[in-house]
Amino acid sequence: MKKTFFARRHETAWRLPVLPLxxxxxxxxxxxxxxxxxTVTTYSVNNLGDLTGFTYPSPSAINNLGQVAGGANTSxxxxxHPFRTAANSPINPATDDLGLLPxxxxxxxxGINNLGQVSGTATGYSDNSARAFRADPGNSTLVNLGVFSxxxxxxxxxxxxxxxxxxxxxxxATMPVSAYCPGFLSHAYRTLPNGLLSTATxxxxxxxxxxxxxxxxxxNASGQVAGWSSSFExxxxxxxxxxxxxxxxxxxxxxxxxxxxxxxxxxxxxxxxDLSANPPGxxxxxAFLVNPGSSMQxxxxxxGSYSYAFxxxxxxxIVGSSTTPxxxxxxxxxxxxxxxxxxxxxxxxxxxxxxxxASAINDFGQIVxxxxxxxxxxxxxxxxxxxxxxxxxxxxxxxxxxxTFNGDITVSSGQTCYFQSGTIxxxxxxxxxxxxLRLAKLLGKMALQNGQITxxxxxxxxxxxxxxxxxxxxxxxxxxxxxxxxGVLLIDPSLVIGNLQISDLPAGSAVSQIxxxxxxxxxxxxGNAAPVMLGQGGACAGNAVLGNIEVQNxxxxxxxxxxxxxxxxxxxxxxxxxxxxxxxFGKKQGQCATF
Numbered sequence: 001m002k003k004t005f006f007a008r009r010h011e012t013a014w015r016l017p018v019l020p021l022x023x024x025x026x027x028x029x030x031x032x033x034x035x036x037x038x039t040v041t042t043y044s045v046n047n048l049g050d051l052t053g054f055t056y057p058s059p060s061a062i063n064n065l066g067q068v069a070g071g072a073n074t075s076x077x078x079x080x081h082p083f084r085t086a087a088n089s090p091i092n093p094a095t096d097d098l099g100l101l102p103x104x105x106x107x108x109x110x111g112i113n114n115l116g117q118v119s120g121t122a123t124g125y126s127d128n129s130a131r132a133f134r135a136d137p138g139n140s141t142l143v144n145l146g147v148f149s150x151x152x153x154x155x156x157x158x159x160x161x162x163x164x165x166x167x168x169x170x171x172x173a174t175m176p177v178s179a180y181c182p183g184f185l186s187h188a189y190r191t192l193p194n195g196l197l198s199t200a201t202x203x204x205x206x207x208x209x210x211x212x213x214x215x216x217x218x219x220n221a222s223g224q225v226a227g228w229s230s231s232f233e234x235x236x237x238x239x240x241x242x243x244x245x246x247x248x249x250x251x252x253x254x255x256x257x258x259x260x261x262x263x264x265x266x267x268x269x270x271x272x273x274d275l276s277a278n279p280p281g282x283x284x285x286x287a288f289l290v291n292p293g294s295s296m297q298x299x300x301x302x303x304g305s306y307s308y309a310f311x312x313x314x315x316x317x318i319v320g321s322s323t324t325p326x327x328x329x330x331x332x333x334x335x336x337x338x339x340x341x342x343x344x345x346x347x348x349x350x351x352x353x354x355x356x357x358a359s360a361i362n363d364f365g366q367i368v369x370x371x372x373x374x375x376x377x378x379x380x381x382x383x384x385x386x387x388x389x390x391x392x393x394x395x396x397x398x399x400x401x402x403x404t405f406n407g408d409i410t411v412s413s414g415q416t417c418y419f420q421s422g423t424i425x426x427x428x429x430x431x432x433x434x435x436x437l438r439l440a441k442l443l444g445k446m447a448l449q450n451g452q453i454t455x456x457x458x459x460x461x462x463x464x465x466x467x468x469x470x471x472x473x474x475x476x477x478x479x480x481x482x483x484x485x486x487g488v489l490l491i492d493p494s495l496v497i498g499n500l501q502i503s504d505l506p507a508g509s510a511v512s513q514i515x516x517x518x519x520x521x522x523x524x525x526x527g528n529a530a531p532v533m534l535g536q537g538g539a540c541a542g543n544a545v546l547g548n549i550e551v552q553n554x555x556x557x558x559x560x561x562x563x564x565x566x567x568x569x570x571x572x573x574x575x576x577x578x579x580x581x582x583x584x585f586g587k588k589q590g591q592c593a594t595f
Contacts, residue, residue, distance in 0.1 A: 042346050043382040045353050047373060051081055052093040057379040059368040061112045061162075061311075061360045064456055065474060068368050068381060069118045070359075071108030072097075082109035082120045084135065088383075098135050101142050107133070111162040111169075111218075114472055115492055115515065115539040119163035121171070132160035132171050132197070136539045145169060146197045150176035154184040158197055161227075162218040165472070165490050166511045167194035167539065170216030170225045175202070181211035188216035188227050188241065193511055194538055203241045205229045206249050214239065214247075217271075218263045221470060221488050222510045226260035226269045238271055238290070244508070250290050253298055255283070261320075262312045262360075265452065265470060265488075267292040270309035270318050287320050287335070299335050302342050307333070311360040314452055315416040315434050319343075319358035319367055332358035332369050343367070343382065355380065363436050363454050363472075364418065365400070384420075398433075408444070411435050411451065427462065430469065448486060463498070481521070484512075488530075491517050492540070499523070499547070505530035507556070515540035522547035522567070528554045535561040542581065551577060551592065560595055569595065 050057045051072040059070035066088035071080045082098040085091055098118065100107045105124030112118050118135040122142070125131075132145040147156040158173035168191050175185035187210075188203040205214040206229040214229035225241040229249075238250040238260045250269060252258045254276025261271045269290040274283045287299040287309035301307040304323025312318045318335040324342075332343040332355040343355045358369035367382040384400060397409045397417035404423045411417045413432030420438045427444035428435065430451045437458040445462035446453065451469045455476040463480035464471075470488040481498035487509045489502060493516030501524045502512060509530035514523075523545050525532050534549065535542035542562025549565050551558050553573040560569070560579035568586035571577055579595035582588070588595060 042348075042385040043343070043367070044385060045347050045351060045355075046381040046383065047090065048085070048368070048379040048381055049090040050093075050379070051083060051091060051097050054079075054081065056377055057083075057091060058108070058370060059359055059379050059381075060108070060110050062362045062366055062368045062381070063112045063114045063116070064362050064364060064454055064472065065114065065116070066362070066364075066366055066381070067112055067116055069109035069112035069120075070368075070379070071120075078106075079124075080106045080108045082107045082118065082135070084109060084112060084116065084118050088381075091379075099140070099142060101131055101133055101144050104131065109135070110160060110171075113163050113165045113167070114474060114490060115165060115167075117163055117167055117539045119160040119169045119171070121159045127155065129155040130157040130159055132158040132169065132173070134160070134163065134167070134169060134194075139538070143196075145191065145200075148173050148175060148197055148200075148202075153177045154186070157186075158189075159215070161216060162225075164219045164221055164223070164510070165488075166221070166223075166513065168192065168219055168223055170219040170227070172213075172215040172227075173197055173200075178211070180209045185211065186213045186215070188214040188225060188229070188239075190216065190219065190223060190225050190241070190243075193533075194536065203239075204247055206237060206239055206247055216241070217259070217261050220263050220267070221265045222508075224263055224267055226263040226271070228259040228271075238269065238273070238296075240267070240269060240290075251296055253286055253288060253296055257283070257285075258288070261308075261310045262318075264312045264314045264316070266314065266316070268312055268316060270312045270320075272308040272320075287318070287322070289318060289335075300340050302331055302333055302340065304330075306330075307340075309335070310358065313361045313363050313365070314454070315363060315365075315436070317361055317365065319361045319369070321357040321369075329354075330356050332356060332367075332371065334358070334361075334367070347382070353378075353380065355382075358382075363434075364420065364438055364456070384418075396433075397435075413451070432469075445480070488512055489514070491515065493517050496520065501526075502532055503527050505532070505556075513540050514543055517543045519543060519545045519547070523549045525549075525551045525558065526553055528558075529556050531557045531559075533559040533561070535559070535563050537561050537581075548586070560592060571595075 054072035055075040056073040068085045083096045101122040104122035107122040109118045109120040116137040123130045134143040152174045160171040189200040191200040204210045212230045216225040216227040223243045229239045235256040240248045253273040255274030258273035272285045287307040289297045302322040303325045307322035309320040352374040355371040365384040398415035400418040402422045408426040411430045411433035415433040419440045423441045430448045432450045436454045438456045440458045442460045446464045448466040454472045457475045459477045464482045466484045466486040473491045476494045479497045485504045489512040496519045499521035503526045505528040507529035511531040513533045544564045546566045548567035551571045558577040562581040565584040569584045569592045570589045571592035572590040
């Protein structure tokens with residue numbers, strides 16, 4: 001697979017902002033690529049391997065770079081170590097063991113975002129407590145997220161289950177003693193971006209007095225958390241916690257026990273629920289999907305009695321595990337287009353694999369999970385195989401494509417277009433759908449009216465105009481101007497050869513981040529009611545800007561940290577702004593004078 005000039009963050013510590021500014025201009029001269037491609041009908045299977053001295057790897061999450069996070073267990077499961085792989089690579093024992101927090105003897109990674117930040121939990125302390133942690137790329141020391149303060153109702157413990165691109169972590173932690181709630185309390189939480197539990201939001205429970213337990217399992221780009229909660233009225237039910245709103249009960253498939261495992265940026269929630277038709281003495285569970293504003297939908301099984309949904313991507317593809325007829329075996333499944341598929345039927349026959357559980361899926365359709373290889377327990381990563389077909393010019397794109405396409409493409413609401421390793425010789429317009437480009441080149445303009453775009457190691461030679469929706473841009477080159485007035489923007493690390501303007505982001509949107517990116521024009525951040533970070537420290541490195549940076553008239557929190565600026569840095573009329581460590585060759589003016 002060919003690469004851009006951008007070195008992968010797992011292969012080297014090189015980041016664009018550390019280069020002298022004159023070097024940035026030279027990057028224009030670097031050539032791009034043309035490559036073949038892929039679609040989502042069948043998969044190739046990759047053995048993830050294991051850490052040295054461990055026997056049972058358990059992948060929990062995969063980001064859009066193809067980095068996998070999880071835990072590696074010893075043969076007796078007495079010790080677990082967290083790992084994070086390089087992109088599209090097996091576990092490397094020399095580099096991928098994330099280590100442990102001081103005092104812990106075990107730990108596992110549970111989530112990974114598109115910046116490579118990992119969430120997880122450290123265990124095995126002498127007092128049997130646990131601590132949530134965050135692992136930042138380039139930092140060999142795990143960040144202890146701590147516990148809630150005060151007189152706690154039990155062991156001082158915290159657990160982390162998921163992390164979004166803003167660095168917000170969700171999980172559960174022991175709560176202080178309450179005068180209204182007897183006994184032990186553990187509540188779901190949502191941290192601030194790259195924050196600790198000391199400033200985390202207690203999400204409460206669905207109990208009327210906020211008693212008993214809840215646990216946050218997954219968090220999306222806007223900070224919505226899905227998980228489970230108990231109350232005196234119900235044993236265990238699914239919740240959705242939207243920032244600024246009360247916790248919402250998503251109900252069940254009829255039984256008293258249900259749990260949410262995943263949520264995507266559209267607010268679709270997946271998990272499993274027991275059924276109202278359970279016979280006495282039995283509890284059958286089925287995977288579910290809850291669309292925003294709709295009731296819980298039973299996804300069915302692979303003709304067995306049980307199914308569990310563990311992950312959902314932004315295209316709405318769902319993965320999990322289901323028993324087969326007679327409940328004698330469990331097989332990994334993929335659910336898409338209202339149908340459930342046994343993933344074992346989508347891989348080459350006779351390769352020795354039996355895929356038993358699928359735990360996560362990224363936006364490019366890569367899936368991780370566990371099974372057996374020639375009868376031996378193993379962890380896998382599935383990569384989608386590709387179709388040669390291309391959509392007709394001017395028609396809607398819905399599917400996975402490769403090769404060269406001559407003409408314009410439209411991606412409408414409800415449609416998902418994958419272009420992996422291909423060239424589009426026209427313009428692309430997204431009208432409520434999802435577009436994913438990997439190792440691809442777009443020769444025309446890109447317009448996002450609503451929906452989502454994700455670019456990885458791709459080039460857009462025309463202008464990028466985002467009027468609504470979210471954009472994730474990783475290791476890519478944008479040769480024209482970028483005008484973003486949508487929802488949430490993440491650029492890390494990429495090159496913008498024109499100007500970058502971020503304006504009029506609506507209140508309630510999650511934080512937008514520009515990290516480790518080179519901009520050869522000017523950067524303007526104006527009139528935003530949602531937070532924008534131009535560098536933030538930690539996983540979000542500063543940027544190299546050849547022109548000026550202007551941050552003006554924003555009502556949400558702004559940050560300008562660790563940037564190298566060839567022109568001036570001007571800040572005025574902002575309600576809240578902080579910054580430090582900026583190297584400016586021109587003038588620092590206004591609110592940025594001390595940054």
